[in-house]
Amino acid sequence: MRFMQGRYGVDKLDQVLIVVALAIYAVSLFFRRTVYPYAILNAVYILLMGLAVFRAFSRNFYKRQQELAKYMRLENGVVTWWRNLRNRSRGNVIDIKAHREYKYLSCPQCMQRLRVPRGKGKLRVTCTKCGCKFDTRS
Secondary structure (H helix, E strand, C coil): CCCCCCCCCHHHHHHHHHHHHHHHHHHHHHHHHHHHHHHHHHHHHHHHHHHHHHHHHHHCHHHHHHHHHHHHHHHHHHHHHHHHHHHHHHHHHHHHHHHEEEEEEEECCCCCEEEEECCCEEEEEEEECCCCEEEEEE
């Protein structure tokens, strides 16, 4: 298509804008009888769709790529935060029990995480990764 030649096109941020706009439009259908919420939601819907179309037809590649990079950093941060939150909530019971029974420490040579039983006094620990031997208290 010659018309789209030199245009930025649709990227992941545009797709997200369109999906969010359609979701807002679907929610606005429940507020048809009330004037203000319906008008506000429709205005947001039109604004988001307009922004997506503007980005798709833009010729300023540099600006659109900067916007996409900011969005991707935000998305990666949210995804990482969510994964960490899920992983912490899944293992809480096991972690609390394990921390009562074991002491966790790091190998001074390779930083491998090691686990030793608590309450055994002075121990000689051998790293399973590098074979380094060191003394510690449990």
